[in-house]
Amino acid sequence: MKTVKDYNRKLILEDGSEYLGYAFGDSEDKVCEIVFNTSMVGYQEIISDPSYTYQAVVMTYPLIGNYGMMFEDNETMTPTIGALIVHEINDEPSNFRSEKTVDSILKSYQIPGIYGVDTRKINRSIRDLGSRKVLITGVDTTLKQGLEILKNTDIPKDAVSKVSCQEFISCPAAINETTVNNRPLNVVAIDCGMKQNIVRSLNLRGCNVIRVPWNTSAERIEDFNPDGVFISNGPGDPTDVMETVETIKALKGKYPMFGICLGHQIISLAYGAKTYKLKFGHRGGNHPVRNLENGKIEITSQNHSYAVDDSSIEGTGLEITHINILDNTVEGVKCEKDRLFSVQYHPESAPGPQDSSYLFDKFVETMKKERGLRNA
Numbered sequence: 001m002k003t004v005k006d007y008n009r010k011l012i013l014e015d016g017s018e019y020l021g022y023a024f025g026d027s028e029d030k031v032c033e034i035v036f037n038t039s040m041v042g043y044q045e046i047i048s049d050p051s052y053t054y055q056a057v058v059m060t061y062p063l064i065g066n067y068g069m070m071f072e073d074n075e076t077m078t079p080t081i082g083a084l085i086v087h088e089i090n091d092e093p094s095n096f097r098s099e100k101t102v103d104s105i106l107k108s109y110q111i112p113g114i115y116g117v118d119t120r121k122i123n124r125s126i127r128d129l130g131s132r133k134v135l136i137t138g139v140d141t142t143l144k145q146g147l148e149i150l151k152n153t154d155i156p157k158d159a160v161s162k163v164s165c166q167e168f169i170s171c172p173a174a175i176n177e178t179t180v181n182n183r184p185l186n187v188v189a190i191d192c193g194m195k196q197n198i199v200r201s202l203n204l205r206g207c208n209v210i211r212v213p214w215n216t217s218a219e220r221i222e223d224f225n226p227d228g229v230f231i232s233n234g235p236g237d238p239t240d241v242m243e244t245v246e247t248i249k250a251l252k253g254k255y256p257m258f259g260i261c262l263g264h265q266i267i268s269l270a271y272g273a274k275t276y277k278l279k280f281g282h283r284g285g286n287h288p289v290r291n292l293e294n295g296k297i298e299i300t301s302q303n304h305s306y307a308v309d310d311s312s313i314e315g316t317g318l319e320i321t322h323i324n325i326l327d328n329t330v331e332g333v334k335c336e337k338d339r340l341f342s343v344q345y346h347p348e349s350a351p352g353p354q355d356s357s358y359l360f361d362k363f364v365e366t367m368k369k370e371r372g373l374r375n376a
Contacts, residue, residue: 009114011085011122012135012146019122020139024089025106025113029141031153032056032082034134035305036123038284042351047081047105048074050163050193051261051303053235054155056083056134057283058122064115065090068098069105075195075350079109080163080235083136085122089115112136130279131305159235160244160262163193164214171199171209184208185367188226190216190244192234192262197350201357202230205364215243218250227367228256231263233346238265238275238306245269252338256370258363259342261304267342268333274312278329281305282344285352288325289332289345297325300345301352307344308333339366 007020036058037046043064046057064086091101106113114136135146173184184206191211202209210224229251248270259267265275282302289298308330313320322332322343334341347356
């Protein structure tokens with residue numbers, strides 16, 4: 001059994017708390033924002049989700065790594081998660097599909113990890129004190145040294161530009177019954193750190209997806225003559241990407257639009273609403289959301305630090321469509337006149353409940369109707 005003398009890594013938080021553990025993944029010291037995720041499965045999708053850029057994710061489920069890593073299931077080909085914090089890491093996965101271990105993947109992309117820490121205590125700390133900066137470092141770093149590093153290190157605000165595509169990327173529609181007799185729909189997707197399963201979800205519904213960088217101008221998007229515009233999820237504060245907000249301001253009303261997560265916040269800002277940072281965010285696969293249009297409860301997958309201020313919606317032209325049952329935060333808005341809607345959660349899930357996949361169908365039907373009106 002390991003003793004305290006065997007510890008080789010530690011966490012130091014801004015409040016002065018320390019957690020001793022063991023290293024896996026990369027060995028570099030790193031300052032991140034500490035957050036937690038309550039999902040019981042899906043650690044690969046979490047590790048490869050661009051929305052976790054600059055964040056150290058504490059997994060509440062105690063055993064991570066037991067089914068390995070499969071490249072086919074990645075949400076992005078280059079993971080940018082800040083760090084991974086787990087209670088127990090399994091580096092001998094049992095899964096016929098497994099291609100790599102969590103440890104080897106983290107090493108490949110210079111992502112530090114720590115295991116053996118009390119993740120229950122850390123998660124309670126995040127709930128009580130909120131998300132804040134954490135230093136992942138060697139066990140010899142003193143508390144005084146660590147607090148000084150935290151004080152003098154800011155979390156970068158370039159997260160979206162770091163994970164967005166740098167050029168236009170064409171992702172053609174899947175060949176199925178939606179495309180055999182009909183011309184595929186063309187969707188311009190503003191990539192703020194888009195998960196791959198969003199592209200898959202649109203492709204499977206007969207949509208050609210053209211991914212464009214986060215700061216692409218409205219004029220350049222119009223050059224593609226799209227049937228609709230999609231604004232993706234992504235990391236960080238939506239007010240850090242005002243170029244995207246200005247693009248949506250210029251495009252709203254011209255095309256059907258659909259936004260997810262950060263895209264939801266960007267749309268809301270473009271209409272004049274405000275956003276704010278949550279104490280510890282929403283991250284997990286079981287968040288209940290009420291659809292105000294039909295009264296149904298959807299179990300949703302979520303990952304975000306910011307929310308739309310419900311008191312700022314009035315007078316913007318937006319209408320609230322979904323509410324989080326746990327804390328009454330805004331989970332969806334729409335503008336019927338502009339054929340636009342957005343949600344704070346992830347209907348593409350991957351993994352997670354499929355309750356909200358109808359939103360992609362709604363977007364597709366809106367685009368089809370719009371195309372029919374144009375061709376009439």
